[in-house]
Amino acid sequence: MSYPEVIEQSNQVLKALVDAGERVLGYIYPHPPHEIIIAHGLKPSLVRTNPSVVGAYEASLQTFSCSLTRNLFSQRVNNSFPQLAGIVFSGNTCDALQNVGDVWRKRFPKDNVFRLTYPVGDLGASSVDFLAMEIKAFSDELASLYGEEFSESSFREAIMLLDEIRNALQLLYCVRILHPSLISYNTLSSLVGEFLTAPTQEAADRIKMTWNEVLERIENMGQRNKVGQLRDSLLNHDLSDFETVIDTSGPRIAVIGGMIEPNTVAGLLENVHGISDTTLVLDMLSFGFKTVFTPPVGIEDDPYEESARSILGAHSEPTQEGLPKRITFLKDVLTRLSIHGLIVCEQSFCDPDEFESPSLERAAKEVGVPTVKLPLDSELSDRARIEGRIQTFLETIDDN
Numbered sequence: 001m002s003y004p005e006v007i008e009q010s011n012q013v014l015k016a017l018v019d020a021g022e023r024v025l026g027y028i029y030p031h032p033p034h035e036i037i038i039a040h041g042l043k044p045s046l047v048r049t050n051p052s053v054v055g056a057y058e059a060s061l062q063t064f065s066c067s068l069t070r071n072l073f074s075q076r077v078n079n080s081f082p083q084l085a086g087i088v089f090s091g092n093t094c095d096a097l098q099n100v101g102d103v104w105r106k107r108f109p110k111d112n113v114f115r116l117t118y119p120v121g122d123l124g125a126s127s128v129d130f131l132a133m134e135i136k137a138f139s140d141e142l143a144s145l146y147g148e149e150f151s152e153s154s155f156r157e158a159i160m161l162l163d164e165i166r167n168a169l170q171l172l173y174c175v176r177i178l179h180p181s182l183i184s185y186n187t188l189s190s191l192v193g194e195f196l197t198a199p200t201q202e203a204a205d206r207i208k209m210t211w212n213e214v215l216e217r218i219e220n221m222g223q224r225n226k227v228g229q230l231r232d233s234l235l236n237h238d239l240s241d242f243e244t245v246i247d248t249s250g251p252r253i254a255v256i257g258g259m260i261e262p263n264t265v266a267g268l269l270e271n272v273h274g275i276s277d278t279t280l281v282l283d284m285l286s287f288g289f290k291t292v293f294t295p296p297v298g299i300e301d302d303p304y305e306e307s308a309r310s311i312l313g314a315h316s317e318p319t320q321e322g323l324p325k326r327i328t329f330l331k332d333v334l335t336r337l338s339i340h341g342l343i344v345c346e347q348s349f350c351d352p353d354e355f356e357s358p359s360l361e362r363a364a365k366e367v368g369v370p371t372v373k374l375p376l377d378s379e380l381s382d383r384a385r386i387e388g389r390i391q392t393f394l395e396t397i398d399d400n
């Protein structure tokens with residue numbers, strides 16, 4: 001599915017939800033507290049960039065705004081933005097989001113604009129406490145604005161729903177890594193896209209149905225346990241105990257980067273001449289792998305603490321401290337999962353991506369994996385050249 005088709009489909013889903021009387025809360029940063037939002041009777045939905053809207057110069061924005069925030073702001077300025085009950089900006093993640101959130105509130109005072117501030121560092125229990133307090137304040141704001149108090153029963157239902165979705169997607173990610181011929185990257189990225197558009201029961205049913213179809217074949221191959229072991233290792237951020245022989249016929253590529261959707265990457269690869277359906281075996285993108293491999297929210301403790309623990313248990317972002325851990329994990333992925341080439345995506349004018357990518361390239365080089373860096377803007381204005389670079393890169397990969 002092309003990215004414009006993804007946006008069209010996403011808009012239709014959102015419209016159907018709104019027509020059915022649902023309130024949709026948009027988010028921009030990849031780790032919103034989904035379960036808490038649902039516990040207030042709202043549907044969380046990723047606010048997507050739109051390649052057909054030019055994120056042009058906007059006098060209200062600071063010069064350091066990235067292409068993603070410019071595109072979102074331009075959609076709002078020209079009224080092509082989806083119908084949302086509110087929008088959540090993150091604090092402490094990057095200057096661009098912090099600033100655009102402030103400008104948005106000033107420029108569109110009737111919009112319900114929220115800010116959820118994330119801890120930058122990984123300080124264990126202190127970071128959990130900090131984020132739990134932030135999520136509690138956010139939850140109180142939702143209750144006061146929409147008049148719907150936090151519901152314990154809806155929270156528990158949301159935990160089960162998100163578990164179903166993430167669990168099936170995690171297993172499908174692992175199947176794609178171990179046996180890429182069993183599920184195409186296009187299918188996987190479309191399912192992730194459905195989750196991002198709205199974590200509904202319908203989306204969960206489609207994702208589970210795909211997993212059940214794949215499961216039968218995995219069981220026939222005697223690989224069910226291996227898929228489960230890989231899922232556990234990826235959830236624990238530790239591949240050191242994972243051993244398997246991967247069939248490496250043909251090059252195996254991974255893609256890494258920040259706030260870029262798997263659907264965008266799948267759309268780019270569609271036009272790359274000669275690429276095989278089994279070439280891209282793993283994305284390590286913020287809106288893909290890092291969102292999917294988020295540990296479940298527990299039910300034992302305070303809901304805000306459990307929610308914070310789950311968010312902070314996900315693989316960390318370029319906006320957070322923890323680069324050495326990310327580098328160690330990347331090297332393990334490249335070596336233990338038989339990756340022959342790495343595509344490093346950078347959102348144009350994104351400081352966190354631009355600070356991170358030299359370290360990613362160096363790490364790959366240290367384990368003998370070639371890389372190509374792709375600067376992407378939300379309009380994919382350089383599309384033909386980017387596709388050409390991917391093709392040239394693939395031609396240089398040695399998969400022996």
Ligand code: SF4
Pocket residue numbers: 066067068069093094095096097258259319347349350351352353
């Ligand atoms: S793309 Fe980069 S600069 Fe833009 S909002 Fe995301 S992290 Fe911030």
